[in-house]
Amino acid sequence: MRPALGTITLREPRTLRDALRMLRDEGPLTPLAGCTDVFVQINFGTLRATEFLDLSRLAPLRRICEEDGRLVIGALATYTDLIRSRLVRRRLPMLVAAAREVGGPQIQHRGTIGGNVVNGSPAGDALPVLSAADATLVLASAAAERRVPFTAFYTGYRASVLRPDELLVAIEVAPVEGRQWFRKVGTRAAQAISKVVMAAVRDGTPRIALGSVAPTVVRLPRTEAALAGGAAIAAAQGVLAEEIRPIDDLRSTAAYRLRVATNLLARFWADTAA
Ligand SMILES: Cc1cc2nc3c(=O)[nH]c(=O)nc-3n(C[C@H](O)[C@H](O)[C@H](O)COP(=O)(O)OP(=O)(O)OC[C@H]3O[C@@H](n4cnc5c(N)ncnc54)[C@H](O)[C@@H]3O)c2cc1C
Structure with a gap:
């Protein structure tokens, strides 16, 4: 009620x-x-x-800037801010691609990247991007500030290490080498929550993250290692299929999600081939 x-x-x-x-x-x-x-x-x-x-009056938390070579995105930056930012477009184009697919314009104007992270839905579109980018979260309390790797933030379904006396204030991203890639699969392009969402970076060792296939966004270390070791894409798809355990829910079925995830892996690899 x-x-x-x-x-x-x-x-x-x-x-x-x-x-x-x-x-x-x-x-x-x-x-x-x-x-x-x-x-x-x-x-x-x-x-x-x-x-x-x-938090809406805390304007400094909306800033997007570069500090010591890192891209720093304030937690209150909206999707529209991300789309409009030249810095984000240059440094983290996969985040712009994700922001463009969140909800419709109204949601993009109001919704913040910090809200997406703390809300912690496994379908959150910004989350695979931050995972594949090896982002760091800056958490602040009245007593101290601490930095937590994004990949260590979630402890379970919509649960995280954020304490009740802390705010997420910013997200830091070191330069990302290699080609960035993002794809969201939902019932339609806008106003639809993802059935599967993937973000990936193709470098010496690729970095691949998936949303909507587990209680939290996940990285795929075994699939990444297989591709880094020169495995054929079909073999890497087999590793991925072993690495995730999607579920049936009201948005999709486990079988569909598994199929889409393996297809996305092949698409990522083909799209980012030299
Ligand atoms: C119609 C509609 C369509 C949507 N489509 C999508 C979509 O396509 N993809 C997608 O990923 N999401 C989608 N969403 C979900 C939502 O818009 C996003 O998750 C958005 O980023 C949330 O940000 P917010 O600022 O509105 O968060 P809020 O609703 O203000 O907060 C969300 C949670 O985070 C906490 N919080 C927020 N900021 C902080 C902070 N700085 N520090 C600590 N805690 C904080 C709040 O206490 C709350 O628990 C949609 C929502 C709607 C209503």
Whole structure:
């Protein structure tokens, strides 16, 4: 059941410092970024929280810049910000490709990359990109800041190492060598959640990540090693089929997902051949 509007309280910090202090002293609070996931959860009654922390005034968290050679994307950057950013287009084109396929324009204007990461749906379109890019997440609390490799962030289905007193403030990506590739397969191009989504980088050792085939986004180390070792694509597809265990759910079947995942691997390899 939805909480009555009168029971909802909203804190509106103007600085990151205030936001982190509120999380520490006045919590538990649920952060709000673009609200595109949170509103759905409130409407479906799956989120019972009544105390919220509005991050929308924290403009510095929306910045996209380069620091010490790394691409730094603020957690509040929207998909539209990513699409419009020359820096992201140059450094991480597979993230732009993913952003273009998230929802429709309204969702792209409001939805943030930080919300996608923390929401943690295994179908989140930005997640395979961050995994294949070996991104690092910057998490901050009132006491300290820490950096967590993206591949170590999730601990299970929509569960992560993020603590209730922490915010995701930024995502850092070291230069990505090699060709980048992204493909989303859903019922239609826009406004559809992925049935399978893959992001990959073709370098000496390829980096391949899949969404919607497990409780969390996954990297495919055995498939990556097989391709790096010179395996034929058919053999690598066999390794991939052993490496994932997709499930049947309301969006698709395990058999379809497995078939699509192996087809995407072959498409990635063909599209990125020299
Ligand atoms: C119609 C529709 C279509 C959609 N299509 C897609 C799609 O194609 N692909 C896709 O991947 N997603 C899709 N989504 C889901 C959603 O838009 C994205 O996951 C979006 O990135 C969420 O960002 P947000 O800013 O709206 O997050 P919010 O809803 O504000 O927050 C999501 C979660 O993250 C937490 N949070 C947000 N920011 C932070 C932070 N900085 N630190 C700590 N916690 C934080 C919130 O507390 C909440 O738990 C769709 C949603 C809708 C309603």
